[in-house]
Amino acid sequence: MRHVCVVGLNWGDEGKGKIVDVLAKDVAAVVRYQGGANAGHTVYIGDVKHVLHHLPMGVLHGGILAILGNGMVIEPKKLLEEVESLPEEAIQQIRISDSAHVVLPHHGAIEKVTEEKATSPIGTTLRGIGPAYQDKFARTGVRMGDLIRPGFVEEQLPILLEERRQSLGGTEEGVATAVEICTRLRDRLQGQIVDTRQLLNAMHNEGQTLLFEGAQGCMLDIDFGTYPFVTSSSPSFLGVGTGSGFSPRKVDHVVGVTKAYCTRVGEGPFPSEIHGTEAEELREAGGEFGTTTGRPRRVGWLDIPALRFAAELNDLDSYALTKADVLNGRETVPVVTAYRRGDEILHTYPGGTDDLEGIEPVVENWPGWDVVNEQSMQPFMDLLEKETGIPVSILSTGKRRDEVCLFKPFTAEGELA
Protein backbone atom coordinates (compact mmCIF):
# COMPACT_ATOMS: atom_id res chain seq x y z
CA MET A 1 0.00 0.00 0.00
CA ARG A 2 1.31 3.47 -0.86
CA HIS A 3 -0.62 6.72 -0.33
CA VAL A 4 -4.28 6.38 0.61
CA CYS A 5 -6.96 8.96 1.41
CA VAL A 6 -9.93 8.23 3.66
CA VAL A 7 -12.94 10.51 3.16
CA GLY A 8 -16.45 10.67 4.59
CA LEU A 9 -19.14 10.18 1.94
CA ASN A 10 -22.12 11.45 3.93
CA TRP A 11 -22.52 14.40 6.31
CA GLY A 12 -19.75 13.36 8.72
CA ASP A 13 -19.71 10.84 11.57
CA GLU A 14 -19.30 7.87 9.21
CA GLY A 15 -16.81 6.13 11.50
CA LYS A 16 -13.70 7.33 9.63
CA GLY A 17 -11.62 7.25 12.82
CA LYS A 18 -11.83 3.50 13.07
CA ILE A 19 -10.94 2.98 9.39
CA VAL A 20 -7.97 5.36 9.68
CA ASP A 21 -6.89 3.49 12.79
CA VAL A 22 -6.84 0.18 10.91
CA LEU A 23 -4.95 1.57 7.89
CA ALA A 24 -2.55 3.67 9.99
CA LYS A 25 -0.68 0.57 11.14
CA ASP A 26 0.97 0.36 7.71
CA VAL A 27 1.94 3.99 7.13
CA ALA A 28 4.65 6.46 8.12
CA ALA A 29 2.31 9.42 8.66
CA VAL A 30 -1.38 10.26 8.97
CA VAL A 31 -2.27 13.69 7.62
CA ARG A 32 -5.31 15.89 8.24
CA TYR A 33 -5.90 18.45 5.54
CA GLN A 34 -8.91 20.54 6.60
CA GLY A 35 -11.29 21.47 9.40
CA GLY A 36 -10.41 21.80 13.04
CA ALA A 37 -11.96 21.12 16.42
CA ASN A 38 -15.39 20.71 14.79
CA ALA A 39 -14.34 17.08 14.25
CA GLY A 40 -14.12 14.56 17.05
CA HIS A 41 -12.99 10.99 17.68
CA THR A 42 -13.21 9.12 20.95
CA VAL A 43 -10.56 6.47 21.40
CA TYR A 44 -9.85 4.13 24.29
CA ILE A 45 -6.36 2.86 24.95
CA GLY A 46 -6.92 0.24 27.60
CA ASP A 47 -9.37 1.99 29.89
CA VAL A 48 -8.11 5.49 29.21
CA LYS A 49 -10.44 7.65 27.14
CA HIS A 50 -8.85 10.05 24.64
CA VAL A 51 -10.93 12.62 22.80
CA LEU A 52 -9.20 13.82 19.66
CA HIS A 53 -10.44 16.88 17.79
CA HIS A 54 -7.45 17.93 15.70
CA LEU A 55 -5.09 15.01 15.84
CA PRO A 56 -5.60 12.14 13.42
CA MET A 57 -6.06 8.65 14.85
CA GLY A 58 -2.55 7.55 13.85
CA VAL A 59 -1.04 9.57 16.68
CA LEU A 60 -1.80 6.68 19.01
CA HIS A 61 0.23 4.14 17.02
CA GLY A 62 3.87 4.15 17.96
CA GLY A 63 6.26 5.66 15.46
CA ILE A 64 3.74 7.26 13.09
CA LEU A 65 3.86 10.98 12.43
CA ALA A 66 0.58 12.83 13.01
CA ILE A 67 0.57 15.78 10.63
CA LEU A 68 -1.83 18.72 10.82
CA GLY A 69 -1.83 20.26 7.37
CA ASN A 70 -1.99 23.87 6.24
CA GLY A 71 -5.71 23.55 5.36
CA MET A 72 -6.63 23.19 9.01
CA VAL A 73 -7.76 25.82 11.51
CA ILE A 74 -6.38 25.09 14.96
CA GLU A 75 -7.98 25.95 18.28
CA PRO A 76 -5.03 26.32 20.69
CA LYS A 77 -6.95 25.42 23.86
CA LYS A 78 -8.42 22.21 22.44
CA LEU A 79 -5.15 21.19 20.81
CA LEU A 80 -3.27 21.74 24.06
CA GLU A 81 -5.83 19.60 25.93
CA GLU A 82 -5.42 16.82 23.36
CA VAL A 83 -1.63 17.03 23.46
CA GLU A 84 -1.54 16.99 27.26
CA SER A 85 -3.66 13.84 27.35
CA LEU A 86 -1.13 11.90 25.25
CA PRO A 87 1.98 9.98 26.21
CA GLU A 88 5.25 11.83 25.50
CA GLU A 89 6.24 9.49 22.62
CA ALA A 90 2.99 10.35 20.83
CA ILE A 91 3.47 14.09 21.41
CA GLN A 92 6.90 13.90 19.82
CA GLN A 93 5.29 12.51 16.64
CA ILE A 94 3.12 15.59 16.00
CA ARG A 95 3.98 18.02 13.20
CA ILE A 96 1.87 21.12 12.55
CA SER A 97 1.95 23.18 9.39
CA ASP A 98 3.30 26.68 9.92
CA SER A 99 0.63 27.80 7.44
CA ALA A 100 -2.33 26.35 9.35
CA HIS A 101 -4.53 29.08 10.78
CA VAL A 102 -5.25 29.75 14.45
CA VAL A 103 -8.82 29.95 15.81
CA LEU A 104 -8.96 33.01 18.06
CA PRO A 105 -11.50 34.16 20.69
CA HIS A 106 -13.30 36.59 18.38
CA HIS A 107 -14.04 33.75 15.94
CA GLY A 108 -16.23 31.98 18.48
CA ALA A 109 -17.84 35.28 19.52
CA ILE A 110 -18.73 36.22 15.92
CA GLU A 111 -20.14 32.78 15.18
CA LYS A 112 -22.33 32.74 18.28
CA VAL A 113 -23.93 36.07 17.38
CA THR A 114 -24.29 35.16 13.68
CA GLU A 115 -26.00 31.86 14.47
CA GLU A 116 -28.27 33.47 17.09
CA LYS A 117 -29.36 36.27 14.76
CA ALA A 118 -29.74 34.20 11.59
CA THR A 119 -33.26 33.61 10.27
CA SER A 120 -31.99 30.30 8.96
CA PRO A 121 -29.08 29.19 11.20
CA ILE A 122 -26.65 26.53 9.95
CA GLY A 123 -26.48 24.69 13.24
CA THR A 124 -22.67 24.85 13.41
CA THR A 125 -20.52 23.26 16.10
CA LEU A 126 -19.80 26.80 17.44
CA ARG A 127 -16.06 26.15 17.39
CA GLY A 128 -15.32 29.33 15.41
CA ILE A 129 -14.54 27.38 12.24
CA GLY A 130 -16.32 29.61 9.69
CA PRO A 131 -14.99 32.92 11.08
CA ALA A 132 -11.44 31.49 11.26
CA TYR A 133 -11.62 30.59 7.55
CA GLN A 134 -13.11 34.05 6.90
CA ASP A 135 -9.97 35.61 8.40
CA LYS A 136 -7.81 33.24 6.37
CA PHE A 137 -9.41 34.25 3.08
CA ALA A 138 -9.61 37.92 4.06
CA ARG A 139 -5.85 37.62 4.62
CA THR A 140 -6.20 38.85 8.19
CA GLY A 141 -5.59 35.55 9.97
CA VAL A 142 -2.90 34.45 12.41
CA ARG A 143 -0.99 31.34 11.37
CA MET A 144 0.78 28.73 13.47
CA GLY A 145 4.07 29.99 12.02
CA ASP A 146 3.36 33.42 13.52
CA LEU A 147 3.25 31.91 17.00
CA ILE A 148 6.89 30.83 16.74
CA ARG A 149 8.16 34.18 15.42
CA PRO A 150 10.31 35.81 18.13
CA GLY A 151 8.24 38.21 20.23
CA PHE A 152 4.96 37.65 18.33
CA VAL A 153 3.00 36.02 21.13
CA GLU A 154 4.30 38.46 23.76
CA GLU A 155 4.07 41.71 21.78
CA GLN A 156 1.87 41.56 18.66
CA LEU A 157 -0.73 38.96 19.59
CA PRO A 158 -2.16 40.83 22.65
CA ILE A 159 -2.54 44.03 20.58
CA LEU A 160 -4.16 42.20 17.65
CA LEU A 161 -6.56 40.29 19.90
CA GLU A 162 -7.54 43.43 21.81
CA GLU A 163 -8.30 45.28 18.54
CA ARG A 164 -10.42 42.37 17.31
CA ARG A 165 -12.18 42.13 20.66
CA GLN A 166 -13.14 45.81 20.53
CA SER A 167 -14.37 45.70 16.93
CA LEU A 168 -15.75 42.17 16.69
CA GLY A 169 -16.55 40.87 20.16
CA GLY A 170 -15.22 38.67 22.93
CA THR A 171 -14.08 39.44 26.47
CA GLU A 172 -10.90 40.86 28.03
CA GLU A 173 -10.58 37.65 29.97
CA GLY A 174 -10.83 35.70 26.71
CA VAL A 175 -7.94 37.72 25.25
CA ALA A 176 -5.72 37.16 28.30
CA THR A 177 -6.49 33.43 28.32
CA ALA A 178 -5.82 33.13 24.58
CA VAL A 179 -2.39 34.77 24.95
CA GLU A 180 -1.56 32.47 27.84
CA ILE A 181 -2.66 29.37 25.93
CA CYS A 182 -0.85 30.37 22.73
CA THR A 183 2.29 30.85 24.83
CA ARG A 184 1.94 27.36 26.33
CA LEU A 185 1.21 25.82 22.94
CA ARG A 186 4.25 27.50 21.40
CA ASP A 187 6.50 26.43 24.26
CA ARG A 188 5.21 22.85 24.10
CA LEU A 189 5.33 22.34 20.31
CA GLN A 190 7.83 24.98 19.16
CA GLY A 191 10.12 22.66 17.16
CA GLN A 192 7.16 20.77 15.69
CA ILE A 193 5.56 23.69 13.83
CA VAL A 194 7.17 23.21 10.42
CA ASP A 195 6.72 23.35 6.64
CA THR A 196 4.62 20.18 6.35
CA ARG A 197 4.30 20.51 2.54
CA GLN A 198 8.03 20.07 2.29
CA LEU A 199 7.96 17.26 4.85
CA LEU A 200 5.27 15.29 2.97
CA ASN A 201 7.06 15.59 -0.33
CA ALA A 202 10.37 14.56 1.26
CA MET A 203 8.66 11.51 2.79
CA HIS A 204 7.23 10.62 -0.61
CA ASN A 205 10.67 10.91 -2.21
CA GLU A 206 12.09 8.59 0.45
CA GLY A 207 9.46 5.98 -0.47
CA GLN A 208 7.40 6.35 2.71
CA THR A 209 3.67 5.76 2.86
CA LEU A 210 1.12 8.45 3.72
CA LEU A 211 -2.50 8.27 4.84
CA PHE A 212 -4.70 11.35 4.41
CA GLU A 213 -7.77 11.72 6.63
CA GLY A 214 -10.65 13.99 5.66
CA ALA A 215 -12.74 15.24 8.58
CA GLN A 216 -16.55 15.72 8.32
CA GLY A 217 -18.02 14.39 5.06
CA CYS A 218 -18.13 15.44 1.43
CA MET A 219 -21.81 16.45 1.59
CA LEU A 220 -20.58 19.25 3.90
CA ASP A 221 -17.96 20.43 1.38
CA ILE A 222 -17.88 24.24 1.11
CA ASP A 223 -18.11 24.11 -2.70
CA PHE A 224 -19.92 20.87 -3.47
CA GLY A 225 -22.02 20.25 -0.36
CA THR A 226 -25.50 21.47 0.48
CA TYR A 227 -24.47 25.15 0.59
CA PRO A 228 -24.98 27.18 2.78
CA PHE A 229 -25.54 24.28 5.19
CA VAL A 230 -21.94 23.15 4.94
CA THR A 231 -18.67 23.49 6.79
CA SER A 232 -16.11 26.07 5.66
CA SER A 233 -13.49 23.73 4.21
CA SER A 234 -13.13 20.96 1.61
CA PRO A 235 -13.60 17.56 3.29
CA SER A 236 -13.77 15.85 -0.11
CA PHE A 237 -10.68 14.25 -1.66
CA LEU A 238 -10.30 17.42 -3.74
CA GLY A 239 -9.20 19.23 -0.56
CA VAL A 240 -6.01 17.15 -0.22
CA GLY A 241 -3.97 19.29 -2.61
CA THR A 242 -4.66 22.74 -1.21
CA GLY A 243 -4.98 21.46 2.34
CA SER A 244 -1.63 19.66 2.53
CA GLY A 245 0.52 20.83 -0.38
CA PHE A 246 0.80 17.20 -1.53
CA SER A 247 -0.31 16.54 -5.10
CA PRO A 248 -3.52 14.47 -5.19
CA ARG A 249 -2.06 12.85 -8.35
CA LYS A 250 0.27 10.91 -6.06
CA VAL A 251 -2.53 9.40 -3.96
CA ASP A 252 -3.05 5.81 -5.11
CA HIS A 253 -6.34 4.89 -3.50
CA VAL A 254 -9.34 6.83 -2.18
CA VAL A 255 -11.50 4.98 0.33
CA GLY A 256 -14.90 6.50 1.02
CA VAL A 257 -16.48 5.71 4.36
CA THR A 258 -20.23 5.30 4.52
CA LYS A 259 -22.50 3.93 7.18
CA ALA A 260 -25.17 1.43 6.13
CA TYR A 261 -27.59 4.29 6.87
CA CYS A 262 -27.13 8.07 7.03
CA THR A 263 -26.96 10.78 9.65
CA ARG A 264 -26.67 14.52 9.62
CA VAL A 265 -26.05 17.02 12.44
CA GLY A 266 -27.23 20.60 12.07
CA GLU A 267 -29.62 22.08 9.55
CA GLY A 268 -29.90 21.59 5.81
CA PRO A 269 -31.33 19.18 3.25
CA PHE A 270 -31.27 15.47 4.04
CA PRO A 271 -33.26 13.64 1.34
CA SER A 272 -33.36 10.21 3.00
CA GLU A 273 -34.27 11.49 6.49
CA ILE A 274 -36.76 9.55 8.59
CA HIS A 275 -38.79 10.74 11.57
CA GLY A 276 -40.84 9.50 14.52
CA THR A 277 -40.38 6.22 16.36
CA GLU A 278 -38.49 4.62 13.48
CA ALA A 279 -35.92 7.45 13.64
CA GLU A 280 -35.66 7.35 17.42
CA GLU A 281 -34.99 3.62 17.37
CA LEU A 282 -32.28 3.96 14.74
CA ARG A 283 -30.67 6.90 16.61
CA GLU A 284 -30.59 4.93 19.87
CA ALA A 285 -29.37 1.73 18.22
CA GLY A 286 -26.54 3.59 16.48
CA GLY A 287 -25.67 5.84 19.45
CA GLU A 288 -26.10 8.78 17.09
CA PHE A 289 -25.24 11.70 19.35
CA GLY A 290 -22.46 14.19 18.44
CA THR A 291 -18.91 13.64 19.80
CA THR A 292 -18.16 17.36 19.70
CA THR A 293 -21.51 18.86 20.70
CA GLY A 294 -23.55 15.94 22.11
CA ARG A 295 -26.44 16.90 19.80
CA PRO A 296 -28.80 14.11 18.68
CA ARG A 297 -28.08 13.39 15.03
CA ARG A 298 -30.80 13.37 12.39
CA VAL A 299 -31.05 9.90 10.86
CA GLY A 300 -32.12 8.43 7.52
CA TRP A 301 -31.57 5.51 5.16
CA LEU A 302 -28.60 4.90 2.90
CA ASP A 303 -28.90 7.28 -0.05
CA ILE A 304 -27.71 5.77 -3.34
CA PRO A 305 -28.03 8.92 -5.54
CA ALA A 306 -25.98 10.84 -2.95
CA LEU A 307 -23.38 8.02 -2.94
CA ARG A 308 -23.15 8.12 -6.76
CA PHE A 309 -22.47 11.85 -6.48
CA ALA A 310 -19.91 11.30 -3.68
CA ALA A 311 -18.17 8.54 -5.67
CA GLU A 312 -17.70 10.86 -8.63
CA LEU A 313 -16.70 13.89 -6.53
CA ASN A 314 -14.03 11.94 -4.64
CA ASP A 315 -12.83 9.86 -7.61
CA LEU A 316 -13.52 6.94 -5.32
CA ASP A 317 -11.78 3.54 -5.53
CA SER A 318 -13.59 1.63 -2.81
CA TYR A 319 -15.95 1.84 0.14
CA ALA A 320 -15.41 1.21 3.81
CA LEU A 321 -18.84 0.17 5.05
CA THR A 322 -19.49 0.91 8.74
CA LYS A 323 -22.18 0.41 11.36
CA ALA A 324 -24.08 -2.26 9.41
CA ASP A 325 -24.36 -4.08 12.77
CA VAL A 326 -26.77 -1.35 13.92
CA LEU A 327 -29.26 -2.82 11.44
CA ASN A 328 -28.74 -6.46 12.53
CA GLY A 329 -31.85 -8.62 12.68
CA ARG A 330 -33.85 -6.88 9.97
CA GLU A 331 -35.22 -9.08 7.20
CA THR A 332 -34.86 -6.18 4.80
CA VAL A 333 -33.04 -2.87 4.96
CA PRO A 334 -34.63 0.25 3.45
CA VAL A 335 -32.37 2.06 0.96
CA VAL A 336 -33.13 5.20 -1.04
CA THR A 337 -32.39 4.27 -4.65
CA ALA A 338 -33.73 7.36 -6.47
CA TYR A 339 -35.63 10.59 -5.89
CA ARG A 340 -39.03 11.55 -7.24
CA ARG A 341 -39.89 15.12 -8.22
CA GLY A 342 -43.47 15.24 -9.49
CA ASP A 343 -43.56 12.69 -12.32
CA GLU A 344 -39.81 12.76 -12.78
CA ILE A 345 -37.50 10.07 -11.33
CA LEU A 346 -33.94 11.22 -10.56
CA HIS A 347 -31.16 8.64 -10.29
CA THR A 348 -28.42 11.16 -9.64
CA TYR A 349 -28.11 13.65 -6.85
CA PRO A 350 -29.23 17.03 -8.18
CA GLY A 351 -26.46 19.10 -6.54
CA GLY A 352 -27.43 22.37 -4.90
CA THR A 353 -29.70 22.92 -1.93
CA ASP A 354 -32.38 24.61 -4.06
CA ASP A 355 -32.41 21.66 -6.48
CA LEU A 356 -33.26 19.37 -3.59
CA GLU A 357 -36.48 21.29 -2.80
CA GLY A 358 -39.57 19.19 -3.20
CA ILE A 359 -37.88 15.87 -3.92
CA GLU A 360 -39.23 12.66 -2.40
CA PRO A 361 -37.07 9.61 -1.72
CA VAL A 362 -37.84 6.37 -3.57
CA VAL A 363 -37.26 3.62 -1.01
CA GLU A 364 -36.46 -0.01 -1.90
CA ASN A 365 -35.93 -2.88 0.50
CA TRP A 366 -32.58 -4.64 0.17
CA PRO A 367 -31.77 -7.99 1.80
CA GLY A 368 -31.06 -7.73 5.55
CA TRP A 369 -28.70 -9.69 7.83
CA ASP A 370 -28.55 -11.05 11.38
CA VAL A 371 -24.83 -10.62 11.95
CA VAL A 372 -22.23 -8.70 10.03
CA ASN A 373 -19.51 -10.68 8.31
CA GLU A 374 -18.19 -11.01 4.79
CA GLN A 375 -20.65 -13.75 3.86
CA SER A 376 -23.79 -12.29 5.43
CA MET A 377 -23.12 -8.86 3.91
CA GLN A 378 -22.30 -10.12 0.41
CA PRO A 379 -25.78 -9.58 -1.16
CA PHE A 380 -25.96 -6.01 0.22
CA MET A 381 -22.40 -5.19 -0.86
CA ASP A 382 -23.01 -6.68 -4.32
CA LEU A 383 -26.07 -4.46 -4.74
CA LEU A 384 -24.11 -1.43 -3.55
CA GLU A 385 -21.41 -2.13 -6.14
CA LYS A 386 -23.99 -2.78 -8.88
CA GLU A 387 -25.84 0.47 -8.14
CA THR A 388 -22.82 2.76 -7.75
CA GLY A 389 -19.95 0.98 -9.54
CA ILE A 390 -17.73 1.00 -6.44
CA PRO A 391 -16.69 -2.15 -4.51
CA VAL A 392 -16.44 -2.47 -0.73
CA SER A 393 -12.84 -3.01 0.42
CA ILE A 394 -13.28 -2.64 4.17
CA LEU A 395 -16.14 -3.86 6.31
CA SER A 396 -16.60 -2.83 9.92
CA THR A 397 -18.17 -5.77 11.69
CA GLY A 398 -18.97 -4.32 15.10
CA LYS A 399 -18.41 -1.59 17.64
CA ARG A 400 -14.97 -2.53 18.94
CA ARG A 401 -11.93 -1.09 17.23
CA ASP A 402 -10.68 -4.54 16.25
CA GLU A 403 -14.02 -5.57 14.69
CA VAL A 404 -13.15 -4.68 11.14
CA CYS A 405 -11.98 -6.62 8.12
CA LEU A 406 -9.87 -5.36 5.30
CA PHE A 407 -10.96 -8.04 2.95
CA LYS A 408 -9.76 -6.51 -0.27
CA PRO A 409 -6.39 -4.92 0.50
CA PHE A 410 -4.93 -2.38 -1.91
CA THR A 411 -1.75 -2.91 -3.87
CA ALA A 412 1.05 -0.37 -4.09
CA GLU A 413 -0.54 0.85 -7.33
CA GLY A 414 -3.79 1.58 -5.55
CA GLU A 415 -5.62 -1.30 -7.23
CA LEU A 416 -7.73 -3.70 -5.19
CA ALA A 417 -5.80 -6.95 -4.75
Ligand code: IMP
Ligand atom coordinates in the same frame (compact mmCIF):
# COMPACT_ATOMS: atom_id res chain seq x y z
P1 IMP B 1 -19.04 24.04 11.40
O1 IMP B 1 -18.09 23.11 10.73
O2 IMP B 1 -18.89 24.05 12.90
O3 IMP B 1 -19.00 25.42 10.81
O4 IMP B 1 -20.54 23.51 11.13
C1 IMP B 1 -21.11 23.49 9.84
C2 IMP B 1 -21.97 22.25 9.64
O5 IMP B 1 -21.13 21.10 9.61
C3 IMP B 1 -22.98 21.99 10.76
O6 IMP B 1 -24.13 21.39 10.21
C4 IMP B 1 -22.25 20.99 11.65
O7 IMP B 1 -23.15 20.19 12.41
C5 IMP B 1 -21.53 20.17 10.60
N1 IMP B 1 -20.32 19.53 11.12
C6 IMP B 1 -19.12 20.09 11.37
N2 IMP B 1 -18.24 19.19 11.80
C7 IMP B 1 -18.87 18.01 11.82
C8 IMP B 1 -18.45 16.67 12.14
O8 IMP B 1 -17.31 16.40 12.49
N3 IMP B 1 -19.42 15.72 12.03
C9 IMP B 1 -20.68 15.99 11.59
N4 IMP B 1 -21.10 17.21 11.26
C10 IMP B 1 -20.21 18.22 11.38
